[in-house]
Amino acid sequence: MGVPTVVVTTEHFRRLTDQVATSLNRPDLRIVETRHPIGGVDEDTARAWADEVVETVIAALTEPR
């Protein structure tokens, strides 16, 4: 129960994200990867990358686990 939550991370920081989730007692946290690096990309590119993962994010938020 509670508010469905997804963390979006970039592919290069997946291991760090996993470790932080585990250390905070959330080993089952839903984590979605997007492309790297986000820093420095223009808005159109960022939107295109977001489009690539949006269905995955919605599925993670709505499908039973």
Add this chain to the structure above:
Amino acid sequence: MVDVSVEAGETVLDVYERNGWGDGLPLEAPTPERVDAMLRALAPVNGRPVDPDEVIAVLSPRSGEATRRTIAINAVLAGCRPEHLPVLISAVRALAHPDLNLRGVNATTHPVAPLLIVHGQAAVEGGFNAGLGAFGPGNRANAAVGRALRLILLHVAGARPGPGDASTQGGPAKYGYCVAENLDESPWGGYARSVGVDAPSAITIHCGEAPHNVHDMESEEPARILDKVASAMTSTGQNNAPISQGEYFVALCPEHAAACAADGWTRDDVAAYLFNQARMRVSELKRAFGLRAWAPWMQRLSDDDLVPMTEAAANIKVVVIGGAGKHSSVIPSWGMTRSVTLPVEP
């Protein structure tokens, strides 16, 4: 306790490497006898022995619990002497202080490392080097205590590159970064007292870059020396440029400090002067950074105005370090962290 077996043909360092322990360099074996000897040297508090298994701090990102015993194990690994342990325990308390933001320090891509500065009696009694070559190498206390703090980050906090430390390039300061304040040659008294910690021994941790050199062989006028310090502070390559809450540590060598004091400048005068001199044109910083975490009053400046590299003179921390010669240094901040000064307590 962990029993470790050494296989045929392996060195002890091979064993550490195989288990993912250490920083890559040879380590002392933390036998129970050595760890106990370290813990026995801790002074009682209010007449009672301290608890070796009390949790001193919980360290991010792994939420690892640092006790006096786990700190002592890492102290032995790094080559510390028993008298260094209270300094290290106090440094671990500082790492966990909310102002320091250890989670961010370990999660950032910046090459930030916690600089440990030892003040007062503990520096003298522990044999720390505050003089010539203070930032290293060649002194056991500075080297071993700095390294022990990094080993605690690796082993307890889980700050291993990749899963626990996201620094893009890492950096030499991440092997060990410990120095003592040169109290004997500070014309302004001790740094710790200047920030309200009035104890015989204290430590400061500042999470920043490796030192940036400032060279002035020829000036006696404070302004001429400090203009060079300000020059080292004004760079768009530092996080201080887009993050105005970031501090600077300015490690003045004794001769530069003496030149300032001889002209009647106080520690605060030095910081105030640098606050006024270490500035860049707003338009230049806007060209360099689309996103600027600046104080609101800085955001309202016009393009032609000069903006300081940090939002307040109090963010410029002046401490005297080093020996003969005329080289000082500037230690910029990671940015989203505040330095922490604490008394040394077991």
